[in-house]
Amino acid sequence: MAFYIKNVLLETGYIEEKNQIAATSASLFHIYVKDGIFQKIIPAGHPVDVNISSIDANRQLLLPSFGQMHVHLDKTYFSGKWKAVTAVKNRFVRIEEEKELLPKMQSTAHLRAEKMLQHFLANGTTRVRTHCNIEPVSQLENLAITRQVLTEFSGGIAGEIVAFPQHGLLRSNSEKLMREAMRSGATIVGGVDPGTFDGNIENSLYTTMDIAVEADADIDIHLHELGALGIFTIKYLAKLIEEAGWQNRVTISHAYCLGTASLKEVLEIAELLNGSGISLASSVPMRSTIPIPLLAEKGVKIDLGTDNLVDHWSPFGTGAVIEIARKLAERFNLTDEKSLGQTLRYITGGITPLDHNGHRVWPKVGDKADAILVNATCSAEAVALRAKSSMVFYKGNIVFQDQWKENLMQGGVK
Amino acid sequence: MEQAYWLTNVRLETGYKTDNGRVIGTITELHHLLIQDGKIEDIKKASEEIQDERKKIDTRELLALPSFQESHFHLDKSYIGGEWKAVNPVNNLIERLEDEAKILPIQLAKVKERAKLLIEKIADAGSTHIRTHVNIDPYVGLKHLEYVREALSEYDNRLTYEIVAFPQHGLLRSDAEKLMRKAMKEGATIVGGLDPGGVDGYIERSLAMMMDIAVEANADIDMHLHDGDYLGIYTMNKLFEMIEESGWINRASISHGFALGGIPEEEAEEVADRFIELGVGLKSTAPMRANTTIPPFLLLKRKGVSVALGCDSMFDSWGSFGTADILERVGRLGEYYRWTDERSLAESLGYITNNRTPLNASGTKVWPKIGDKANIVLVNATCSAETVARKSKIAYVLHKGKMFEVNEKISTETSVFR
Numbered sequence: 001m002a003f004y005i006k007n008v009l010l011e012t013g014y015i016e017e018k019n020q021i022a023a024t025s026a027s028l029f030h031i032y033v034k035d036g037i038f039q040k041i042i043p044a045g046h047p048v049d050v051n052i053s054s055i056d057a058n059r060q061l062l063l064p065s066f067g068q069m070h071v072h073l074d075k076t077y078f079s080g081k082w083k084a085v086t087a088v089k090n091r092f093v094r095i096e097e098e099k100e101l102l103p104k105m106q107s108t109a110h111l112r113a114e115k116m117l118q119h120f121l122a123n124g125t126t127r128v129r130t131h132c133n134i135e136p137v138s139q140l141e142n143l144a145i146t147r148q149v150l151t152e153f154s155g156g157i158a159g160e161i162v163a164f165p166q167h168g169l170l171r172s173n174s175e176k177l178m179r180e181a182m183r184s185g186a187t188i189v190g191g192v193d194p195g196t197f198d199g200n201i202e203n204s205l206y207t208t209m210d211i212a213v214e215a216d217a218d219i220d221i222h223l224h225e226l227g228a229l230g231i232f233t234i235k236y237l238a239k240l241i242e243e244a245g246w247q248n249r250v251t252i253s254h255a256y257c258l259g260t261a262s263l264k265e266v267l268e269i270a271e272l273l274n275g276s277g278i279s280l281a282s283s284v285p286m287r288s289t290i291p292i293p294l295l296a297e298k299g300v301k302i303d304l305g306t307d308n309l310v311d312h313w314s315p316f317g318t319g320a321v322i323e324i325a326r327k328l329a330e331r332f333n334l335t336d337e338k339s340l341g342q343t344l345r346y347i348t349g350g351i352t353p354l355d356h357n358g359h360r361v362w363p364k365v366g367d368k369a370d371a372i373l374v375n376a377t378c379s380a381e382a383v384a385l386r387a388k389s390s391m392v393f394y395k396g397n398i399v400f401q402d403q404w405k406e407n408l409m410q411g412g413v414k
Numbered sequence: 415m416e417q418a419y420w421l422t423n424v425r426l427e428t429g430y431k432t433d434n435g436r437v438i439g440t441i442t443e444l445h446h447l448l449i450q451d452g453k454i455e456d457i458k459k460a461s462e463e464i465q466d467e468r469k470k471i472d473t474r475e476l477l478a479l480p481s482f483q484e485s486h487f488h489l490d491k492s493y494i495g496g497e498w499k500a501v502n503p504v505n506n507l508i509e510r511l512e513d514e515a516k517i518l519p520i521q522l523a524k525v526k527e528r529a530k531l532l533i534e535k536i537a538d539a540g541s542t543h544i545r546t547h548v549n550i551d552p553y554v555g556l557k558h559l560e561y562v563r564e565a566l567s568e569y570d571n572r573l574t575y576e577i578v579a580f581p582q583h584g585l586l587r588s589d590a591e592k593l594m595r596k597a598m599k600e601g602a603t604i605v606g607g608l609d610p611g612g613v614d615g616y617i618e619r620s621l622a623m624m625m626d627i628a629v630e631a632n633a634d635i636d637m638h639l640h641d642g643d644y645l646g647i648y649t650m651n652k653l654f655e656m657i658e659e660s661g662w663i664n665r666a667s668i669s670h671g672f673a674l675g676g677i678p679e680e681e682a683e684e685v686a687d688r689f690i691e692l693g694v695g696l697k698s699t700a701p702m703r704a705n706t707t708i709p710p711f712l713l714l715k716r717k718g719v720s721v722a723l724g725c726d727s728m729f730d731s732w733g734s735f736g737t738a739d740i741l742e743r744v745g746r747l748g749e750y751y752r753w754t755d756e757r758s759l760a761e762s763l764g765y766i767t768n769n770r771t772p773l774n775a776s777g778t779k780v781w782p783k784i785g786d787k788a789n790i791v792l793v794n795a796t797c798s799a800e801t802v803a804r805k806s807k808i809a810y811v812l813h814k815g816k817m818f819e820v821n822e823k824i825s826t827e828t829s830v831f832r
Contacts, residue, residue, distance in 0.1 A: 335735075
């Protein structure tokens, strides 16, 4: 596919007033897309080859497409009827409930995952990392469904599947299943709370690492452990990473313990994370939010995801990852033009149109044409307004246009 | 007199579904509602046939809920309808006020038009009542009051309103006493206030003057109090003393009240007792900033304190994240407090409906009743809990029996600036 995106707005720099960044400057361009790559970027005044097809962006802003880096595609009521969460005493009771629910949810799992991916695509997402239940109830069935659905959407979304021992790797005796999952299409080894879930931090983390080494795969572990237990677990994991040589291959999801840790501890852990190349994934929960701006400033790589939406764990969630970026900005008072605009990097795998000095660094000729058009004048506005994507490009193809959109979120009566 | 009509096939909540005493869902039944003279004149089960020839409007099973209230908003300062502008970076509240002082005169010509856009958004988001604060300060004088009053008067058919005279730059700090007294004679209905400690620097004097203005105007009070933990609590207690002295029982509200979330719960209980004793209400905007404490909602509810939510603002020189969507505000509060089960979610609706919920605490249907005002939202949802958690779409809003279709263009956020 080769075409021009005409009259597209690109950010070109920051405007300073009284030594402060007051606004973002932007200009119109024509961009030539071919073979999945931005081939030419020319000022909008210049003529384009009339023999090549074109779409008119009509002054909309081009932004890098989004990544949804923590979600559970295989367990959701999304697009289905309303169901509140049942009140339970603790997570173990929830797990017991889940064991009963999972077989019932399986018949709709495919459809709901499809609806969810459609919805993500409509919200500008072209990369999804999903955690998929691997436990004795589901066996590898959820994995098979997740794979199928991601394959269907492979033209619009790059998917990664984390094999997730939701009921505890040791606790539910899922080691064999996990190894099998890694041979059956899962690409990342997951885990959950080695202490409170598995009751054996050493064995749990060792087994996780062993599975990863066998499969030559990265790791992404759910860590909800609170306070000092969470900090201890991170430190222990870092030791194992060093022993196994698994640097730059591990993500910790949630890491709630960093939300209550002292400044000194946060700085210490930031150094440890950087040393082992551990990245973080967060859904920016409203309680004990981890100090994301501080960690990022210290060099820690952090991605955002919506986490589960409308399921038996939580009735909330909209599935729009830009909403999570906005939540982050709101929580940490990132309200000025630059701070707000730069928040975008948490959902774009680190890409922002302008760098910290206000130089245009995206898009460049040769960049992958994974992008979205939004009705906004700059990144800051897009984040603050949760700008809707009117068009989504992936590998240089148009994979979504807003007139295709149907309302996927609603339960409701019709 | 308006012509009477039937709203047919309306979904009403009639009870909770339980399993071993645990609420697991909400039971609803379809009804017909006769709307006449701004009231719900009759309620029939949908299985009963309507015998008369009155007009019928089929809601096709939409859920009816009590209409919402926007309890804390600044209609006078938004950039809505204008160009994008991020917040100017400042170091503290005083610098923010200085920043605003420069911006306000420039925006003055747009105030009325923007207030109208906001009112439409708030109305489309389901509210039939707004309590707005308007700046009374040396920079705009009484102009904001005048323009916001004009704007509101054009929407008399859609909602009722209260206007709080708000000395944003400090009653003492900006020497706004005279202006405030004048505002109370020119259409403001409630006396506002702002951080007697943090902004005015004289807690007792500032509070006494606010009280004096209220007594002179025979008006209620609604004071912004951002001052944190024990400073805020001291200020509340001082205000309580003055309320007692002046006999201003059931006539005062505190907006924000962050301090309540910054002290131990046992101490908050004592303050809550005073709220009850003196009939003081809390208007919260439940902000999400990590360094701001949110009042303990459930504690206050258990004590019986009247707590109402507001969205505060939408796109102004103070912040870019406001939405004017009160349903979203209560949903995110639920997310914060983890109100995830059917009953907790359903009950949370009370924070935006002046405490009216279709079912009471024991699950008995208490709304709507024959004779209730026909202030209703019709939602594409199966129950209150779903409406809050999934922020279901509002299709129609009824105010005093008049039915308004929600304009999706206005109610979505992306149309804010263009």
